[in-house]
Each structure stands twice: as C-alpha cells, then as structure tokens.
Amino acid sequence: MYKSIVLTTLILLSIPVISQEGVRRSFFIPDVNGYHVLKADLHTHSVFSDGMVWPSFRIEEAWSEGLDIIAITEHIEYRPNKTDVNGDHNRSFDIAKEYAEKAGIMVIPGSEITRRMPPGHFNALFVTDANKLDVPDWKEAFREAKRQGAFIFWNHPGWKAQQPDSAQWMPEHQMLFDSGYMDGIEIANYGEWYPSTLRWALNKNLTMLGNSDIHGAIFQQYEIQKGKHRPITLIFANNNTTAEIQKALMEKRTAVLFDGMVIGRKEWLNPMITSIIDITPCPSASSSSEIKILLENRSDIDIVLQPTSQSISNGIIYPVVLPARSKAFLSLRLKNENMKAASSHTIKMAVENWHTDEISEFTMELVFKR
Ligand SMILES: [Zn+2]
Ligand SMILES: [Zn+2]
Structure with a gap:
C-alpha cells in the first residue's frame, strides 16, 4: 500500500x-x-x-x-x-x-x-x-x-x-x-x-x-x-x-x-501621440526633390494618420496606417524652390479617432528633416 x-x-x-x-x-x-x-x-x-x-x-x-x-x-x-x-x-x-x-x-x-x-x-x-x-x-x-x-x-x-x-x-x-x-x-x-x-x-x-x-x-x-x-x-x-x-x-x-x-484632454493627448510615434529622418532615401521619413508606432494600439488640408496642399493625400508596433515610410515632395531651400518642414496630419472635443480634428505635427 x-x-x-x-x-x-x-x-x-x-x-x-x-x-x-x-x-x-x-x-x-x-x-x-x-x-x-x-x-x-x-x-x-x-x-x-x-x-x-x-x-x-x-x-x-x-x-x-x-x-x-x-x-x-x-x-x-x-x-x-x-x-x-x-x-x-x-x-x-x-x-x-x-x-x-x-x-x-x-x-x-x-x-x-x-x-x-x-x-x-x-x-x-x-x-x-x-x-x-x-x-x-x-x-x-x-x-x-x-x-x-x-x-x-x-x-x-x-x-x-x-x-x-x-x-x-x-x-x-x-x-x-x-x-x-x-x-x-x-x-x-x-x-x-x-x-x-x-x-x-x-x-x-x-x-x-x-x-x-x-x-x-x-x-x-x-x-x-x-x-x-x-x-x-x-x-x-x-x-x-x-x-x-x-x-x-x-x-x-x-x-x-x-x-x-x-x-481626452489636449494636454495629455498631445504628448501621448508624440511619445507613441517616433520619427526618424532617412537621408539616404531622400533626394533634392523629396524628403523621406520613417514613422514608428511604439505602442500596442493601432494609429491611422489622415491627411489634413495643409498636408494635401503639400502633396500628402493618403492615410498613413500604423498598426500596433509597426513602421511606415512617408515622403514629402518639395514642390518649389522655397521648399527645396528650407532645412525642415512641419506638416500636420489628423490622428484618426482621437478626440479632444466634440467638433475639432485632433492633429499631430510631423517634422521632415533631411
Ligand atoms: Zn449602473
Ligand atoms: Zn455597473
């Protein structure tokens, strides 16, 4: 036993x-x-x-x-x-x-x-x-x-x-x-x-x-x-x-x-989107007529950036889809001599589905540097 x-x-x-x-x-x-x-x-x-x-x-x-x-x-x-x-x-x-x-x-x-x-x-x-x-x-x-x-x-x-x-x-x-x-x-x-x-x-x-x-x-x-x-x-x-x-x-x-x-409130959503999306310049992929940057979503939440009227006038017309932990390239065409001469360009994109009030679009700024 x-x-x-x-x-x-x-x-x-x-x-x-x-x-x-x-x-x-x-x-x-x-x-x-x-x-x-x-x-x-x-x-x-x-x-x-x-x-x-x-x-x-x-x-x-x-x-x-x-x-x-x-x-x-x-x-x-x-x-x-x-x-x-x-x-x-x-x-x-x-x-x-x-x-x-x-x-x-x-x-x-x-x-x-x-x-x-x-x-x-x-x-x-x-x-x-x-x-x-x-x-x-x-x-x-x-x-x-x-x-x-x-x-x-x-x-x-x-x-x-x-x-x-x-x-x-x-x-x-x-x-x-x-x-x-x-x-x-x-x-x-x-x-x-x-x-x-x-x-x-x-x-x-x-x-x-x-x-x-x-x-x-x-x-x-x-x-x-x-x-x-x-x-x-x-x-x-x-x-x-x-x-x-x-x-x-x-x-x-x-x-x-x-x-x-x-x-949420702007005071939290502004720094939150900045800490979620990393922007890296890509000098080797850029040219005299185009600046390319790499966007990285560091979080486990999906992000979609939509063109604003400002980005459309600068030639960015497509949404940038950034699923959780992903990366995507984005190009800015330098349309004229003034743009070609500037060392950096700040372009606004709307962050889809992010809201700080009932009416206005929530946007983030993407800085394009060589
Ligand atoms: Zn209840
Ligand atoms: Zn309950």
Whole structure:
C-alpha cells in the first residue's frame, strides 16, 4: 500500500505542470511626460451583485488582457443573488484582492451607488467600508463615501434606460457637483460613448473615465484575442500605488480608450501621440526633390494618420496606417524652390479617432528633416 502511494506520488510529480492561467497579452503605451500609462477598468460586477462570474475571474481576465488596475464595483442596492451569495458589501473586494496580489495587478475597493434617475448610478472608489453606504437616503450615501475619502464618478450618464432622450444634467447633478461629490464622469461605458459628457467634463473640469461595466465574461463581449479591448481608463501615474492612483484620478490625469478611439484632454493627448510615434529622418532615401521619413508606432494600439488640408496642399493625400508596433515610410515632395531651400518642414496630419472635443480634428505635427 505504502509502496503504491510513493509510486503514484512519483508519477504525479514527474508530470509537467500545465498553467491554467493562459497568457498575458502585451498592452504597451510608452510613458507620457514622464508618467507611466496604466490601463484600468474601474467599473465591473461579479456574482456579489448582478454579475455572472466570481471575483477572482475578473482578476484573471484583467491580467490576460494586459490591464494594470481593476475595480469590482458591486451595486449596493441591487443584489439579486443575495440568497446564495450572502457575503457583505466588502466581501467581493476581499476575494479579488487575494488573487490580484498573486497576479501582480491592483484591485481598488469600490461600490456602485445605484439609484433611480436623478441622480442615477455613481461609483465610489477607495471606500474603506462599503457596508456604510447601504443607507436609505442617497444623499447620505454620497456623504458617507466622501467621509471615507472616496473618488466619486457618474456612471453611464447617457444610459437610455435612465435618460431616454439624451444625457441631461439635472439639478441633483448640479447639487452633487457643487457639494464636491462628483469628481469624474464616464465618457464611455460598455458599448457606447457619450460626446455630450465630454463637453461636460471639459466645462466642469471633471476626470474622464471609460469602463466596461461588465457583468458576463469579457471574452464574450470583446475580441481580446484579436487585440481589441474593453473600454479602458488610461491613468498617467508616477507609480502603481493606491495613493498615487487616487491622486492621479483627482488631478484628472486620465484619457479614455474606447473601440479604437482615444478621447481626452489636449494636454495629455498631445504628448501621448508624440511619445507613441517616433520619427526618424532617412537621408539616404531622400533626394533634392523629396524628403523621406520613417514613422514608428511604439505602442500596442493601432494609429491611422489622415491627411489634413495643409498636408494635401503639400502633396500628402493618403492615410498613413500604423498598426500596433509597426513602421511606415512617408515622403514629402518639395514642390518649389522655397521648399527645396528650407532645412525642415512641419506638416500636420489628423490622428484618426482621437478626440479632444466634440467638433475639432485632433492633429499631430510631423517634422521632415533631411
Ligand atoms: Zn449602473
Ligand atoms: Zn455597473
């Protein structure tokens, strides 16, 4: 008997261990103005409210997609699985935290204050005891969240179920804003983005966020295997400590990645596109009538540069397609003697799908030097 146990153990030990976790995809965006660009989803659910998965699965998904930070923000007021999953409002975070530490990603404590419109749904992050948000008066829930030092943002402000006509800023939202109970706003949530909320964020100086609000499995909704992503909040941070992330969110150091689009403030998108695209002169390939440069996309996000009226007048009429981690040549024809005499030329191209406001085109400058 003893011999057979030893033999079985030896056989089991000799079988190679196969990891169950799969691979972590590369999701690189170069540093911007000396800050790291951290990828966060700050609005998700698990079975502890009305989600379909266990909290540890949220960590596995985020790890596989290449994310750095996640928040599992269970509804305080809506817990349809309560009979079967009866932990308190902090339990989901406690479970997730254990797995997140092993995976090396950050999980932020948070809850979704889930009320009828107005004021609708809000996420309170960095709360220290989510149970204390479970109170009848919604105003008191906000007060309590702030007493705990929360960062609070308005979720899916254009959600048709609560705002059927268009996203409206109501007196209750003004009251929350005036009281300092609204720090940020979701520009994108799940499958949609709300251009009008981009205007609100700019006018009222709110932090911009983009999150999945996922209830099922991420792979069912987004083609992660093809390099696509859930909506993501990009956070420009010095490091990945909780204190720094909270500071970065309060200081509005964010941009939003949504369905191939990048949405954010000019002060972040300008240096971000410059750090993503490297420009190298190609003197050996240039001639007296043409300057050639090599463009390199250093990031894992696809970039397309579109001609502007200025570039068209200079003969650049085709888009420059730069998929993740790719390079492409671009030539500028020197059409007259003045152009031939100049030592460098600055040409504007529009960055497709990048938005800093609702109307204007977002452009970057390409410098052509010999
Ligand atoms: Zn919600
Ligand atoms: Zn939600």
